[in-house]
Amino acid sequence: MHPTRPFTRRTVLAMALASLTSGALPALAQTKPAGHDKALRVILPLSAGSGADGAIRAISTPISKALGQTLVIENLPGAGGITGTAQIVRASKDGDTIGIVSNNHVVNPSLYKNIPFDSIKDIAPITIIGTTPFVLVANPKVPARTVQELIAHAKAHPGTLNYGSSGNGTILHLGAAMFVEQAQIDVPHIPYKGTGQLMNDLLSGQVQLGVVAVAPAMAHIKAGNLRAIGITSAKRSASLPDVPTIAEQGLPQYELDGWIAAIAPAGVPKTEIDRLYQGFVQGIASPEAREALIAQGYEIQLTPPDVATRFMASEKLRMQAAVKAAQVKMD
Incomplete structure (x- = not known):
């Protein structure tokens, strides 16, 4: 196990598979759930045409069907993803606004001095969708x-x-x-x-x-x-x-994957986080969604929310060490 990375992706995958095979996930109705008559706003703090953008757009239809909500994807790039993520953390806590973030969400705190949110405390992770x-x-x-x-x-x-x-x-x-x-x-x-x-x-x-x-x-x-x-x-x-x-x-300490995760603002009720997670699980279970993600180069993870939370906290610490060692600095 990597000394600066106590919570590895292999651990994440094992825990995710245990959850998915436990039979603990209830079936979701194919109609809009009570209190969710409006569309699900999905903020991407990334530019249109990016890898994460392409992946989410490719799986939006099956996830929409699973949740019973139309997904409205909104690209808000800028400042390494900080601009869009700020909108995610400030969004309403009703479960009708989520975001899709990638590695830079946990890299940015080591690069920028003035980020208007805490990358761990101000979010509620839903799932690590996949790694590449x-x-x-x-x-x-x-x-x-x-x-x-x-x-x-x-x-x-x-x-x-x-x-x-x-x-x-x-x-x-x-x-x-x-x-x-x-x-x-x-x-x-x-x-x-x-x-x-x-x-x-x-x-x-x-x-x-x-x-x-x-x-x-x-x-x-x-x-x-x-x-x-x-x-x-x-x-x-x-x-x-x-x-x-x-x-x-010959460089045994080298390890880096790309990943994309679904998050909500901190404060969204656990019942809503679980509903959204189940929507991602059921939506991506469809052959259409799985094939789309694999075609984009992703290995599907679908970690439960608690596993995603620990993973992102661990990744933040690991990236902090990597940025310092590599002497990466913003001009």
Whole structure:
């Protein structure tokens, strides 16, 4: 078990599966529940077209059917997700407004001095919907196919490599910075405004390295336009089974997954949190929803609310240590 991570994703998955197989979840009616005649507002503190945005839109219909409420998805990006999350925590406590957050929700407290909410105390986690691995990729012009070859090349040819990210303080920035720090190599960071620009310059060779989500990188890796060096998660990706993890290639402390979670404002009654959780479980149980999430590169988790709460608190502490070690700072 990782010394700075007492509550691992494997523990999360085991507890979630125990809950889902216990038969404890009551069936939900396919009609609007009493007191919930209006739509369910779903705030995404992320831009349209992001991975989390695509995943939630892909599963919104089956979740809507399970809850008996129309889902109205609202993108409120800005300030690394802080702008939209502030709206989530200030929303009404009636269970008719929720939010979808990702890793940056627990990374931001280590990056920004003045966040207008507490990332743990001011939310009521509903469930960790799913996790997805990232992959360290290199432009094919880089003469390295493994982590150790990449480290050796970087040390032998200082100043010849850099890495790009989707922006300062993003999870892709942190993922690459963690690798550089643990590999003890000197590779500068080039921030971009979004994943699209990053991918374009990785493909053209303007930047040589980057940590990116597996799903959008798959086609480029298979075509030989990008080279997969290592998977960031604790286990190999089902989509790239022949690519070893970074940890098994000599950096045993390296571990990073992407994840998305459903949250509500703190103060929403437990009965409402449970109703919403059950809606996600039943909605994502449909083949349509499961296939959509898997196509987006997610491993479905659906942790119960109490497990999600402990997971996010643990992740906040782990990311705090990772940010400090990698010396990631906002300009």
